[in-house]
């Protein structure tokens with residue numbers, strides 16, 4: 175299966191176009207006011223129109239209430255919701271039913287104990303995204319450019335598809351895929367020149383490096 179590449183936190187037509195033309199499978203839009211990548215509903219609507227089915231549109235939310243989810247559905251009509259907060263399994267079930275779209279639950283990782291939540295989420299979510307656990311005093315639960323210890327996923331057996339994020343860049347994405355055996359990768363800070371400012375060359379380099387990592391692992395498996 176081909177590696178899914180998600181570029182998250184896109185906020186301008188130009189960088190969105192770069193990600194789409196470079197072959198991103200998923201493009202992420204952040205709806206979380208404290209984030210430097212936060213989008214208004216109107217900006218989300220415009221960027222969403224630009225995608226024209228060339229990639230899956232992912233709406234990133236953090237403990238969003240029902241009204242916010244409804245507004246995002248109306249503006250962006252996302253293909254997937256990325257739930258990046260402390261949503262419980264029960265809340266996940268409600269959201270899944272309310273939006274009628276697949277959900278990708280983020281599991282923050284710092285130690286192996288963080289993986290204990292997986293069986294509950296796996297009943298509802300279509301996909302899991304493992305991200306570095308943010309420090310307690312962080313202003314947001316992700317998008318901080320910090321990696322976690324990928325070896326914690328080394329022996330993971332999960333029936334669901336999963337992706338990995340947290341401090342990825344063109345330089346380390348191949349190693350992250352090799353260690354975690356993730357089916358997808360997600361990046362935000364690692365393709366930016368400053369928080370919230372996406373860099374077209376870094377986006378292209380990341381997608382190239384992610385694709386090359388897969389070619390390399392396929393080569394190894396036929397030897």
Ligand SMILES: O=C(O)c1ccccc1N[C@@H]1O[C@H](COP(=O)(O)O)[C@@H](O)[C@H]1O
Pocket residue numbers: 182183202204206209210211234236258303305314315316317318319320339340341342360361362363364
């Ligand atoms: O991007 C943000 O600002 C953000 C805000 C709140 C929750 C998650 C956020 N981003 C996601 O965090 C991970 C890791 O990002 P990074 O590459 O380390 O910057 C990724 O899934 C982003 O989508």
